[in-house]
Amino acid sequence: MGHAVLAEGLRKRFDKKWALDGFDLAVPAGTVCGLLGPNGAGKTTAVRILATLLRLDGGRAEVAGHDVVREAPAVRRQVALNGQQSTVDDVLTGRENLVMWGRLYHLSKRQAGERADELLEQFGLTDAADKRAKHYSGGMRRRLDLASSFIMRPSVLFLDEPTTGLDPRNRGEVWREVKRVVAEGTTVLLTTQYLDEADQLADQIVVMDTGRVAAQGTPEGLKSKLGGDRIEVVVRNADELPVVADVLGPDAEVDPDTFRVSAAVADRVAALTRVTSALAAKGVEAEDIALRRPTLDEVFLAITGHKASEVQA
Amino acid sequence: MRYAAIDSWVVAKRDLIHWVREPVRVFANLAYPIISVLIFGLVFGSAMNVFGGGDYIEFLLPGMFGQTIAFGVGTTMMMVSMDADRGVTDRFRASPMSQTGVVAGRSIADLVNSSLELLVLALCGLVIGWSFRDGLLNALVAFALFLWLRFALVWIGIYLGLLVKPEAAQASWMFLFPLTMFANTFVSPELMPGWLRVVAEWNPLSSTVAAARELFGNPGVGGDSWAAQNSLLLAVLWPAVFVAIFWPLSVLKYRNLSR
Numbered sequence: 030m031g032h033a034v035l036a037e038g039l040r041k042r043f044d045k046k047w048a049l050d051g052f053d054l055a056v057p058a059g060t061v062c063g064l065l066g067p068n069g070a071g072k073t074t075a076v077r078i079l080a081t082l083l084r085l086d087g088g089r090a091e092v093a094g095h096d097v098v099r100e101a102p103a104v105r106r107q108v109a110l111n112g113q114q115s116t117v118d119d120v121l122t123g124r125e126n127l128v129m130w131g132r133l134y135h136l137s138k139r140q141a142g143e144r145a146d147e148l149l150e151q152f153g154l155t156d157a158a159d160k161r162a163k164h165y166s167g168g169m170r171r172r173l174d175l176a177s178s179f180i181m182r183p184s185v186l187f188l189d190e191p192t193t194g195l196d197p198r199n200r201g202e203v204w205r206e207v208k209r210v211v212a213e214g215t216t217v218l219l220t221t222q223y224l225d226e227a228d229q230l231a232d233q234i235v236v237m238d239t240g241r242v243a244a245q246g247t248p249e250g251l252k253s254k255l256g257g258d259r260i261e262v263v264v265r266n267a268d269e270l271p272v273v274a275d276v277l278g279p280d281a282e283v284d285p286d287t288f289r290v291s292a293a294v295a296d297r298v299a300a301l302t303r304v305t306s307a308l309a310a311k312g313v314e315a316e317d318i319a320l321r322r323p324t325l326d327e328v329f330l331a332i333t334g335h336k337a338s339e340v341q342a
Numbered sequence: 343m344r345y346a347a348i349d350s351w352v353v354a355k356r357d358l359i360h361w362v363r364e365p366v367r368v369f370a371n372l373a374y375p376i377i378s379v380l381i382f383g384l385v386f387g388s389a390m391n392v393f394g395g396g397d398y399i400e401f402l403l404p405g406m407f408g409q410t411i412a413f414g415v416g417t418t419m420m421m422v423s424m425d426a427d428r429g430v431t432d433r434f435r436a437s438p439m440s441q442t443g444v445v446a447g448r449s450i451a452d453l454v455n456s457s458l459e460l461l462v463l464a465l466c467g468l469v470i471g472w473s474f475r476d477g478l479l480n481a482l483v484a485f486a487l488f489l490w491l492r493f494a495l496v497w498i499g500i501y502l503g504l505l506v507k508p509e510a511a512q513a514s515w516m517f518l519f520p521l522t523m524f525a526n527t528f529v530s531p532e533l534m535p536g537w538l539r540v541v542a543e544w545n546p547l548s549s550t551v552a553a554a555r556e557l558f559g560n561p562g563v564g565g566d567s568w569a570a571q572n573s574l575l576l577a578v579l580w581p582a583v584f585v586a587i588f589w590p591l592s593v594l595k596y597r598n599l600s601r
Binding site: 077080081082083084102105106108109110112113114115116118120121125129130132133134135161 | 345348349352353355356359360363364428429430432433434435436437438439443599600601
């Protein structure tokens with residue numbers, strides 16, 4: 030099977046600003062694609078167009094083999110959308126929430142009930158099935174919300190910032206559920222502001238900035254292609270920082286708080302030797318010298334020219 | 343089409359479960375009209391005059407029915423804007439459910455809820471001395487007119503609910519309150535100063551209330567204005583006009599969510 034999600038030259042304008050400006054995307058069936066970018070990059074707009082919630086102003090898109098404009102109803106039967114907010118109904122019990130969505134997806138009463146029980150079991154909510162959702166913890170609500178997206182075993186699942194606002198333990202739980210449904214064959218398009226989330230889940234990462242694709246590839250590929258390896262030197266006192274920066278070259282990044290200087294290097298071990306001897310020659314005794322791969326944060330900075338966290342706020 | 347019916351019912355049931363499980367909200371909605379009936383009927387009642395004579399409590403009750411119905415527009419607005427705000431509306435739109443179901447479900451839930459409010463208020467009225475004197479059938483027609491107005495207000499509520507945030511929907515009460523008072527609900531328009539009298543006579547709510555008074559055989563019926571004399575006709579027409587305007591507007595607004 031080919032691509033579960035395919036977008037070509039998507040354009041979308043809000044007032045005078047282009048939220049999407051020639052956005053392309055191809056997600057092979059059965060994989061997870063992470064759409065990464067700061068607020069306002071166009072991630073949510075892209076997802077909303079692909080989920081048939083927004084009209085597009087240019088380009089075309091196919092989801093699960095159907096055109097999102099001309100065949101919107103067919104698309105809706107095969108996708109599920111899990112937005113940034115929880116759509117869990119607090120007054121209904123967990124089970125009633127799932128049965129309601131089952132009915133709206135046109136299952137019979139009995140089918141909806143059976144499917145609800147299956148999902149409650151799968152998502153570890155059986156014990157809380159008949160409790161009202163308002164008594165659920167944040168993680169349980171998130172799982173219930175996810176479970177409601179799986180009623181029809183969608184072939185494509187859109188997850189719009191699924192773990193925003195969750196604590197680390199609950200994030201882990203959500204990640205586990207996502208991995209499980211992917212194993213069952215669902216294609217996932219995930220938007221996130223968290224680089225570690227994309228790193229954890231995605232087979233393919235697409236970095237967006239100002240409505241376009243700024244870079245794409247596997248998490249590993251992006252890291253090695255864009256950042257390359259980095260050498261990192263930690264010293265004992267601040268006086269030595271400029272000396273180390275001088276040795277590491279013009280691209281060196283100095284972090285005065287942790288007495289750390291780092292820079293990109295092309296030749297791994299040779300660079301290590303060179304830096305070690307240069308430092309020795311200048312009489313600097315390093316606390317630690319190490320080679321490491323860049324974090325996705327650094328990759329993001331390299332691609333977009335600004336830190337993910339700067340725009341996030 | 344069969345699915346439209348199922349979808350409507352599923353959506354309506356969700357709201358009705360809310361009313362049943364969170365009776366505080368129902369009581370809160372009912373507390374105001376009941377307390378008003380007691381305050382205006384029993385406290386101010388003796389000081390109130392009905393233009394043309396008659397018992398004030400009998401005059402008051404149809405007005406209270408009308409006000410309760412009119413406040414329903416705030417309830418609809420609130421529910422619609424909350425669904426939109428919480429992303430529930432988006433989930434509905436991204437699902438294969440019939441789009442008619444979303445609004446039809448809303449109408450059913452709101453009408454059931456309002457019927458219940460009318461029933462409680464009527465029972466409360468019967469206890470303190472209100473009655474209908476022209477037979478059960480006429481009384482039922484009067485209640486049907488109130489629900490017809492409520493149905494029209496569902497569409498206004500959906501339109502406005504899609505337009506504003508829940509906080510603004512909550513504040514709508516401040517505008518609704520005077521609108522329900524600049525009418526024949528509590529005081530005969532004949533006793534108001536000239537300009538306000540015209541407003542009160544032509545207030546759509548007044549038409550339904552006046553028609554209901556006539557059908558219940560309650561006092562305060564009639565008046566010089568064309569609006570007052572044709573209240574029955576207007577009680578049918580005004581809501582029809584609202585539906586004609588706000589049904590398409592709501593549908594358009596709903597479609598334009600995808601702009």
